[in-house]
Amino acid sequence: MSNALFQYTLRLGDSSLILAQRLSEWTGHGPFLEEDLALTNIALDTLGTAKSFLEYAAQVEGKGRTDDDLAFFRNEREFFNPLITEQPNGDYAKTMVRQVIMDVYHLYLYKELAKSKDTTLSGIAQKAIKEVTYHVRHSASWLERFGNGTDESHQRAQDALNELWQYTQELFETPGSEKELLAQGVAVNLQDIQAKWETHVDELIRKANLKKPENVFMQRGSLDGIHTEHLGYLLAEMQHLPRMHPTAKW
Amino acid sequence: MLHSPGHILSILQQVPDPEIPVISIVELGVIRDIQVNGSAVEVKITPTYSGCPAMKQIEDDVRAILKKEGFEEVIVKTVFDPPWTTDWIPEEAKEKLRRYGIAPPEHTTQDKSWLTGKQKTVLCPRCRSANTQLISQFGSTACKALYQCKDCLEPFDYFKCI
Structure with a gap:
């Protein structure tokens, strides 16, 4: 039970942590000042959620590890974030398409998790819903602008959708270890939120006059710690300082 | 020395928000619960935003002022439920923000x-x-x-x- 809860919480934490790390790469590089601030804020919210999950994961594990240990001293194969979260930022259209997919996902995920029998998980989720509601509004408005903007912005948004769609199915996969937690009302039934996610994302794609990719081969692997090549580079950058100076204090 | 939660709350009224020093952390609504047990006190705080970097500062400030007031043991815990809302900021504090x-x-x-x-x-x-x-x-x-x-x-x- 507690190992399953640890794994579950760890995966929630990893998902937010890796996405936050990607988003924070835009800090100081945003297309204009307000967007730079917006993405930095969204990265910060996402990192805060990651911290809450990882603190709880460390507590559930009970082996004396901290949230920082989990973030900085695990290797690639020990991370369980969905593949889409580690994909490089690309241009702004790609970052926003990835964000639409993840923001809408998080919205429905946290709405369900807020009902979890585990009060810590439900508390973190209730907190996150308020923030994610703003994030959805932000990324959805960009998708609409790119899709209905110039030929160039439309094409870039469509290319991003075509490239990232292969990572979407994995978001709704449930590992065997979660079955018990599901039965106990602790974990979220991802199949239930898939329909809501699809309806919402379809609507946003339609409003942006973009085309939903079809017959896409769906990638998977993160449930087993198998990642795309990008995660290694991301971790190298994120972890090198604490690994070089493990006793350094802020 | 006897301390009531109300007395502790009045002490915490003196702690300014680290980023908006015109209002106190009590007015901000992040203090959720206070338990006193002799010279030990436990304060529950809730974050305004998940990633708010001021939370650590608030935690340190609460600990520092209560230690200074003579409490030997000060425990600061973070709670998430119910989630923080701006509805908890009283009208007087809103006026301070405006000014x-x-x-x-x-x-x-x-x-x-x-x-x-x-x-x-x-x-x-x-x-x-x-x-x-x-x-x-x-x-x-x-x-x-x-x-x-x-x-x-x-x-x-x-x-x-x-």
């Missing part, structure tokens, strides 16, 4: 009209004009959005209503 140049949260979170695209009127904290526009949903800190007054042209922070 400081930050437009306070308008109305309550029960008003969901912005979700359907309607924008609420935010008054300029300088000239009180209602002729203002949203520049960005995200501002200088997680809790604020960026607005500009179209009359006095002053850009200003708006404390988001969540």
Whole structure:
């Protein structure tokens, strides 16, 4: 039970942590000042959620590890974030398409998790819903602008959708270890939120006059710690300082 | 020395918010519970935003002032439920924010009209004009959005209503 809860919480934490790390790469590089601030804020919210999950994961594990240990001293194969979260930022259209997919996902995920029998998980989720509601509004408005903007912005948004769609199915996969937690009302039934996610994302794609990719081969692997090549580079950058100076204090 | 939670609350009233020093952490609504047991005290705080970097500072400030007041053991715990809302900021504190140049949260979170695209009127904290526009949903800190007054042209922070 507690190992399953640890794994579950760890995966929630990893998902937010890796996405936050990607988003924070835009800090100081945003297309204009307000967007730079917006993405930095969204990265910060996402990192805060990651911290809450990882603190709880460390507590559930009970082996004396901290949230920082989990973030900085695990290797690639020990991370369980969905593949889409580690994909490089690309241009702004790609970052926003990835964000639409993840923001809408998080919205429905946290709405369900807020009902979890585990009060810590439900508390973190209730907190996150308020923030994610703003994030959805932000990324959805960009998708609409790119899709209905110039030929160039439309094409870039469509290319991003075509490239990232292969990572979407994995978001709704449930590992065997979660079955018990599901039965106990602790974990979220991802199949239930898939329909809501699809309806919402379809609507946003339609409003942006973009085309939903079809017959896409769906990638998977993160449930087993198998990642795309990008995660290694991301971790190298994120972890090198604490690994070089493990006793350094802020 | 006997301490009531009310007495401790009045001590914590002296702790300013690290980023908006015109209001106290009590007025901000982050102090959720106080338990006293002899010379030990436990204070429960809740984050305004998940990633708010001021939370660590608030935790340290609470610990420091209560230690100074003679408590031997000070435990500060973070709770998430119920999630923080701007509805907990009292009117007097909102007025302090306004005088400081930050437009306070308008109305309550029960008003969901912005979700359907309607924008609420935010008054300029300088000239009180209602002729203002949203520049960005995200501002200088997680809790604020960026607005500009179209009359006095002053850009200003708006404390988001969540």
